[in-house]
Amino acid sequence: MNNRTIHVTQHDMERLRALIASTHGGRGDDRDRPYLATLARELDQAVVVGPDEVPSDVVTMNSRARLRDGRRTWTMTLVFPEDANPEDGAISVLAPLGAALLGCRVGQAVRFRVPGGAERECDILSVLYQPEAAGDLHL
Numbered sequence: 001m002n003n004r005t006i007h008v009t010q011h012d013m014e015r016l017r018a019l020i021a022s023t024h025g026g027r028g029d030d031r032d033r034p035y036l037a038t039l040a041r042e043l044d045q046a047v048v049v050g051p052d053e054v055p056s057d058v059v060t061m062n063s064r065a066r067l068r069d070g071r072r073t074w075t076m077t078l079v080f081p082e083d084a085n086p087e088d089g090a091i092s093v094l095a096p097l098g099a100a101l102l103g104c105r106v107g108q109a110v111r112f113r114v115p116g117g118a119e120r121e122c123d124i125l126s127v128l129y130q131p132e133a134a135g136d137l138h139l
Contacts, residue, residue: 006103008046009054009132012061016043016093019080035094042099056133057106057126061093064129065101069122077129078102097122 008016020036020043059065064077076089078101084092091098097120100112104124111121131137 004104004108006042006046007049007054007058007105008043008103009051009060010048011051011137012102013043013046013048015061015080019093035096035099038096039094039099039102042102046103051132051137054130054132055105056130058130059101059104059124059127060130060132061102062131062136063127065127066125067101067122068125069120073125075128 016039020040023036054060059078061078061080064075066073066075068074074089076091076097078093078098079090081092081094084090084095086095091101093099093102096112096114097110100110101124104110106124106126109121109123111119113119127133
């Protein structure tokens with residue numbers, strides 16, 4: 001987890017808290033359980049904002065962002081676990097990278113631990129699509 005201020009919309013906060021609660025209740029994928037505490041800690045420190053208050057360069061749920069890890073550049077979309085498909089660049093918010101990106105801004109470097117414990121870092125180059133900025137508040 002990084003020492004940083006993240007911004008999360010009220011709608012995303014409600015859906016993410018519900019996700020955490022439902023997974024603690026025994027439902028959900030067991031492989032996601034280790035990352036629930038990390039996500040909960042991130043949400044505990046988040047600044048909650050309305051959809052019209054979130055800056056357009058912040059990674060929110062269902063945002064598509066361009067990232068660089070020093071060697072390579074790629075595009076990913078931050079999604080809920082049921083929509084995750086890493087081969088298509090759809091990264092779950094419960095994955096270490098997903099939890100690290102939530103609420104961060106363009107220009108920030110984010111650190112995260114991959115399964116196995118190694119620490120990695122990547123830079124947020126741009127937010128190509130953000131539902132709130134696009135007026136897609138139903139996502």
